[in-house]
Amino acid sequence: xxxxxxxxxxxxxxxxxxxxxxxxxxxxxxxxxxxxxxxxxxxxxxxxxxxxxxxxxxxxxxxxxxxxxxxxxxxxxxxxxxxxxxxxxxxxxxxxxxxxxxxxxxxxxxxxxxxxxxxxxxxxxxxxxxxxxxxxxxxxxxxxxxxxxxxxxxxxxxxxxxxxxxxxxxxxxxxxxxxxxxxxxxxxxxxxxxxxxxxxxxxxxxxxxxxxxxxxxxxxxxxxxxxxxxxxxxxxxxxxxxxxxxxxxxxxxxx
Amino acid sequence: xxxxxxxxxxxxxxxxxxxxxxxxxxxxxxxxxxxxxxxxxxxxxxxxxxxxxxxxxxxxxxxxxxxxxxxxxxxxxxxxxxxxxxxxxxxxxxxxxxxxxxxxxxxxxxxxxxxxxxxxxxxxxxxxxxxxxxxxxxxxxxxxxxxxxxxxxxxxxxxxxxxxxxxxxxxxxxxxxxxxxxxxxxxxxxxxxxxxxxxxxxxxxxxxxxxxxxxxxxxxxxxxxxxxxxxxxxxxxxxxxxxxxxxxxxxxxxxxxxxxxxxxxxxxxxxxx
Numbered sequence: 001x002x003x004x005x006x007x008x009x010x011x012x013x014x015x016x017x018x019x020x021x022x023x024x025x026x027x028x029x030x031x032x033x034x035x036x037x038x039x040x041x042x043x044x045x046x047x048x049x050x051x052x053x054x055x056x057x058x059x060x061x062x063x064x065x066x067x068x069x070x071x072x073x074x075x076x077x078x079x080x081x082x083x084x085x086x087x088x089x090x091x092x093x094x095x096x097x098x099x100x101x102x103x104x105x106x107x108x109x110x111x112x113x114x115x116x117x118x119x120x121x122x123x124x125x126x127x128x129x130x131x132x133x134x135x136x137x138x139x140x141x142x143x144x145x146x147x148x149x150x151x152x153x154x155x156x157x158x159x160x161x162x163x164x165x166x167x168x169x170x171x172x173x174x175x176x177x178x179x180x181x182x183x184x185x186x187x188x189x190x191x192x193x194x195x196x197x198x199x200x201x202x203x204x205x206x207x208x209x210x211x212x213x214x215x216x217x218x219x220x221x222x223x224x225x226x227x228x229x230x231x232x233x234x235x236x237x238x239x240x241x242x243x244x245x246x247x248x249x250x251x252x253x254x255x
Numbered sequence: 256x257x258x259x260x261x262x263x264x265x266x267x268x269x270x271x272x273x274x275x276x277x278x279x280x281x282x283x284x285x286x287x288x289x290x291x292x293x294x295x296x297x298x299x300x301x302x303x304x305x306x307x308x309x310x311x312x313x314x315x316x317x318x319x320x321x322x323x324x325x326x327x328x329x330x331x332x333x334x335x336x337x338x339x340x341x342x343x344x345x346x347x348x349x350x351x352x353x354x355x356x357x358x359x360x361x362x363x364x365x366x367x368x369x370x371x372x373x374x375x376x377x378x379x380x381x382x383x384x385x386x387x388x389x390x391x392x393x394x395x396x397x398x399x400x401x402x403x404x405x406x407x408x409x410x411x412x413x414x415x416x417x418x419x420x421x422x423x424x425x426x427x428x429x430x431x432x433x434x435x436x437x438x439x440x441x442x443x444x445x446x447x448x449x450x451x452x453x454x455x456x457x458x459x460x461x462x463x464x465x466x467x468x469x470x471x472x473x474x475x476x477x478x479x480x481x482x483x484x485x486x487x488x489x490x491x492x493x494x495x496x497x498x499x500x501x502x503x504x505x506x507x508x509x510x511x512x513x514x515x516x517x518x519x520x521x522x523x524x525x526x527x528x
Contacts, residue, residue, distance in 0.1 A: 081431035085526040
């Protein structure tokens, strides 16, 4: 299942926040969206998943989601959004219960996604007992449980320290190598964008428009930390964004 | 302080850095409470025995204890305590249940909020005791008027606490529920209600304390049995021992309610850090 963003524009009252965004999200690839703060990247992600409505334009699904996909468009949130009163397995069963999955079927799915995210030993733990990295793993396991067609990841690693971030990036890459999932990955971190994105979309500051789309050919599992080519792309992206970022920073001060 | 001159020639002008952190972190020190309580009792007993405190103003603690033992032996204790407890339980159960229900509706539906919040704000500041004569006319001199008084008194703080608690449920959790296409009922039942529980419990603490106060007020104004009636009777006879015994019963009732609530809270809110 592909996604098409057609002529997305958005206003908050008189304030124009997004202008005429057209974008294709092809199946099986990770599209990173980067841009200065306040450019509306997270808002765009909420449009894609149907949590918010753009003033004009539409999001189109091309083709059917794979059979057995319980929730085709599934988010992974920056702040994990785990229910603190439910254990790890309870948080995952939460999203299965509404699809009438109980007992053995749900048990199989939970065991499977926990194994895939290396969480099997932590089934009964409460979120408060887990580190940030573990919490985000639980949130990823929960997303995998509904077998999404597209994962919508809203700065999923931004609340984590840089070492945990490296570990989770490796995990995500390993996961992608196995499952070839489709994802939209919103981040302000250029390093994450070039490590995880097949395509990198650079948004301008408000009103957000697409400034540049950069493709990186190198396969995900061959990208390493400190890779010279990736550094080059990262540098190129930074030159693109630098002035915008500075201007956006000023804007916030005057706001 | 770290200029090269002073550090190089070693010994001159060294000072340890003064500690200025600490404090502002409440610790649980279990023994102070009982010890202070015992000290007060001893001072009181000794003071009244020595005549430093006139027995017209305060009875001997041991006499109060004696009165309490009499109450226990004659069975009079239960004759007063049981009606009180049942009034308190029935009244506050009605008030708190209704309060939580209305509070949740206010929290969930903007129309209900727009309609009921002003109404609750109008009822809240009325001293409920002032309404007792009215309730006696409406519900009779029996148990009904007492239930109504306690129920109304616990209802308003419960409503306010509950809708505040619902308002405070983390919106990102609700968005998460929506993003997984959970049904509205699931979101309310599995996300909003558990998320509102901490606020509901702190509302219960306030409401139940108000419930005990109103229980006594209702019993003072029209009851033959009950702790309130017992205290009022002792007061009119200037029987200080019995008056104090009654007050201690109330105090114990309050502590017990708060303890039981704390136990339930600890179970239900185990997930809190």
